[in-house]
Amino acid sequence: MTASRNKKPMRGKTAKDDETFDASPDPNNSVSKTDDLRQSPAWKKGKSGVSRMWERYVQILGQSFSAMDREEQENMITKFCYVITIGIACVIISCFYSLLPALLRIIALPIFLAGGWFVGAKIVAPTMIKRLEPYLNPQY
Secondary structure, X not given: OOOOOOOOOOEOOOOOOOOOOEOOXXXXXXXXXXXXXXXXXXXXXXXXXXXXXXXXXXXXXXXXXXXXXXXXHHHHHXXXXXXXXXXXXXXXXHHHHHHXXXXXXXXXXHHHHHHHHHHHHHHHHHHHHHHOHHHOOOOX
């Protein structure tokens, strides 16, 4: 690529009479020699630090969940199920909300939110509590 009258490429700037800009990486640069960024020492060091933090976070969550009594554990699972099912209901209604007439929009939103809550409370939460029974504290 040439950018000047003497046909020499100009890196990082443009010539006065030619508006071409050479932004290709320098082949002598050490960064461009790495084929895969995930093999670099900086990536490996950062990944090990992040994975240690994640493992510690999951360990803290497990310890705090085990320290709860059975009723608190079931309430936590039920709230989580509310969040998931109401979130799914919101995503579903957002897919076709703009296609509904204004009157149906007013009616559809509370119906979908109540339906998400009902499904979360009456179907998903009992199923999850039953499935997580081995990990919950015993009932007294």
